[in-house]
Amino acid sequence: MxxxxxxxxxxxxxxxxxxxxxxxxxxxxxxxxxxxxxxxxxxxxxxxxxxxxxxxxxxxxxxxxxxxxxxxxxxxxxxxxxxxIKGKDGGLHSLQKTFLAEGAVQCGFCTPGLIIASEALLRRKPDATLEDIKLELTGNLCRCTGYEKVLSAVEKARRK
Ligand code: FES
Ligand code: FES
Incomplete structure (x- = not known):
């Protein structure tokens, strides 16, 4: 109330x-x-x-x-x-792991927002396609990475 x-x-x-x-x-x-x-x-x-x-x-x-x-x-x-945003064991979430593994973080300013948007998508649609991921992340600007590594990181997290 x-x-x-x-x-x-x-x-x-x-x-x-x-x-x-x-x-x-x-x-x-x-x-x-x-x-x-x-x-x-x-x-x-x-x-x-x-x-x-x-x-x-x-x-x-x-x-x-x-x-x-x-x-x-x-x-x-x-x-x-x-x-x-955490993994089931309280450690890093699968998205955080794949962002690190793929080198999808440079200055990191956009990273929290990208992980939040990706998490929202994968909760809603665990089998999201690359096109789904691209569409979901259209509202997240990144000046550093060129997006390829970000897309790859989300695709890999999807399979975990
Ligand atoms: S600070 Fe909210 S969308 Fe840019
Ligand atoms: S990593 Fe620098 S803005 Fe995305």
Whole structure:
């Protein structure tokens, strides 16, 4: 239940597997909430206007650009940031392993968003084709890798 006064909300949600309750300014963007209030700096701020995908997180399993969403919209939902992406054994997730193995990370600024978008796709469609992967990642800009290694990494993770 959102309790509302003119300036704040009492937010109740799940973040990376844990329940969270927090009083937040009603005008807080989800991106600022994640980075500034929760201190989860793996989620990056690039363009700030929905063009680059660096700020991507999972909300109820769907990949969203957190710069375009308000924190109050998390009410009753589950947020997963890159810090919450793990393998079943608590170690690296298969996508993180294949990104490393394929050399799909250079400066790394885009990497959290790419892994979040890829995870959303593979949860929804474990047998995603190369075309599916390309389509899914159209909202994620990378200035370094040329994308080939990224696509290869997601294809390899798909088979794990
Ligand atoms: S910072 Fe959100 S899409 Fe670029
Ligand atoms: S690795 Fe540098 S922007 Fe993608």
């Amino acid at each position: 959102i309790s509302r006064n003119s300036k704040s909300f009492s937010l109740s949600c799940r973040v990376n597997g844990s329940e969270l309750e927090r009083e937040i300014p009603s005008s807080r963007s989800l991106l600022d909430f994640i980075r500034e209030d929760l201190g989860l700096k793996g989620t990056k701020e690039g363009c700030g206007e929905g063009e680059c995908g660096a700020c991507m997180v999972l909300v109820d399993g769907l990949a969203v650009n957190s710069c375009l969403m308000m924190a109050v919209q998390l009410q009753g939902k589950e947020l997963v940031t890159i810090e919450g």
